[in-house]
Amino acid sequence: MPAATMAVMPVIEARELTKVFRRPDKSEGLRGSLRHLVTRRYTTTSAVDHVSLSIEPGEAVAYVGPNGAGKSTTVKLLSGILVPTSGEVVVGGIVPHRDRIANARQVGVLFGQRTQLWWDLPVRESLALLRDMYGIGPADYRAQLARFDEVLELGELLPVTARKLSLGQRMRADLAAALLHRPGIVYLDEPTIGLDIAVKDRVRDFLRRLVADGTTLILTTHDLGDIEDVCRRIAIIDGGRIIYDGGLDGVKDTFARERCMHVRLTTDVDPQSVAALLPDAEVTPGGSPGEFTIRFDRFVLTAGQVIATASSLAEIDDLLIDEPAIEDVVRKVYSGELELEPAEDGVGAGVGA
Template sequence: MSLIEVKHITKQYQIPKREEGIIGALKSLFHREYITKIAVDDISFSIEAGEMVGYIGPNGAGKSTTIKMLTGILVPTSGEIRVNGLIPYRERQKNAKQIGVVFGQRIQLWWDLPTIDSFELLKRVYQIPEQRYKMNMEIFTEILGIDEFYQTPVRQLSLGQRMRADIAAALLHDPIILFLDEPTIGLDVVAKEKIRNFIQQINKERGVTVILTTHDMADIEKLTKRMILIDQGRVMYDGELAKIKELYGKNRFLIVDLEVDAKIEVQGAKLIKEEGKRKWIQFDREKISASELIHQLSNRYEIRDLTIEEPEIEDIIRQIYEQGLSI
């Protein structure tokens, strides 16, 4: 049995229908009509222990709703969820002890208390043994540098500091599963890299299973090998990230710096941009190899430097949403 099992879950909401005008408002007092909104529509997947999975989709696709059902916050309208053998909404306390959750735009620390006091409170909430607590705090201090703001009230922390503290708080009780919802939102490059490295480390060294929802495609590329792509509450793709890149990332880019500016003409490729001596050439790797293209260019032009770039995963995902998925 997989660590996480999701079988045909659906989540529906009944939203009151609003009538226009005063008469409509009066009518709704006596007879209210409802509209059914389907947030998650017959989703199934399983996740093995130790996996890091990217769970992605556009706004309103059903990502956060799914995570809330997995954590026990929401109850599915239909279908079955088991997290390490537990049904989350029926056994919320037991489930809470085995999971850690970080919502990028929310906070689980006490707003007006010094940061260290929040950790002390969580130690008591989760009944963490003293030795284990000290060891975890030493690790978080070493990797995340949270000791630099121990005495600072949470409300005074910068976004990057707050995120580091939140991730440490989510892992303080040694959960086997970590749910990350937009963990690097609004952070600078240095803070993002620090958090990504930490997530990789706890996955590798502790075997923590990570489910990551994000709009930052760099998070997906650097942290996960598997991607579950959803749209309008349904799973569009569940598989290797590399396969998506192989199928939808056929177009590569050759950036060439010429010794002397010239008009570029190449067979089997397309000039898409130029800035003086620098040219951007797009080519399909299934129709012409990079070496063939470089050979063709070097025979015609004096080349100072060149670089090959792979397509951005964000562009690939956008292409899938616009054109649909065909696998």
């Protein structure tokens, strides 16, 4: 939901957040390195470019974009790991990179690509160290372990040394480590990467419960299933800029322009004649005579026009319109196919459009 429509104070507020990285501009080989010693040229890139986000308590936001779009950098800025080049970030009333200790108590962070478990120690020891760092009492600790055992089957992993865990096991243990201190705000960066279906389902189920319990969640993922299962709001970032921020349905309405209609006519009709009547649509013959699949841009043709055209040829026996999938949109975002207009005023563009 866009922040403007609600009176609740946002728990995460980023304004014009920008992170510029400076990389030495070296040409190839030794000669290039030597030249760099003398001339010192750098290229700067804005990994995150004037990003504004306003997230309310209890919201679950999917944060998506192609590789290198600035997803992880945003998460690192919000969690205080990186100091922004410019712009402001306030999380739970705290500026995360200034007051890291206070921030650490209210947030839980997971980077799916790397573990926070102590590599040479059994999982149990890692969790005990975190327990002591956060000052979690023995009763609460036991309750948390029981909860993690129930949803993540953590018990069997406790005696295992971190380096001996499989990827899926490691992710379950890492989730427990990130959430041990019951953080109200959780950042998960690719929490299901490389997991098999069964583990993925379990993790998603766990995330749904987390959100149901009122946790504020920012979820960075490549997995479309994660998004639809857990989140109702989605922010899309590309080239360091937010290009969409709003409801999942809004993404469909705004960007899923293609509709797909399956029609079965009572009599056999030549696909060519259908195509001739609908020059703007793509008509492919179906499995049996009289069946067609018609794809059209809903901004060019309406479903009514397509139905009217089809029924002018023969009586319609059956009709099915594919639900436009958020997945198609996000997949196109990732593959760079989607031509997105820049979000209007940054936040909330496209909602209800």
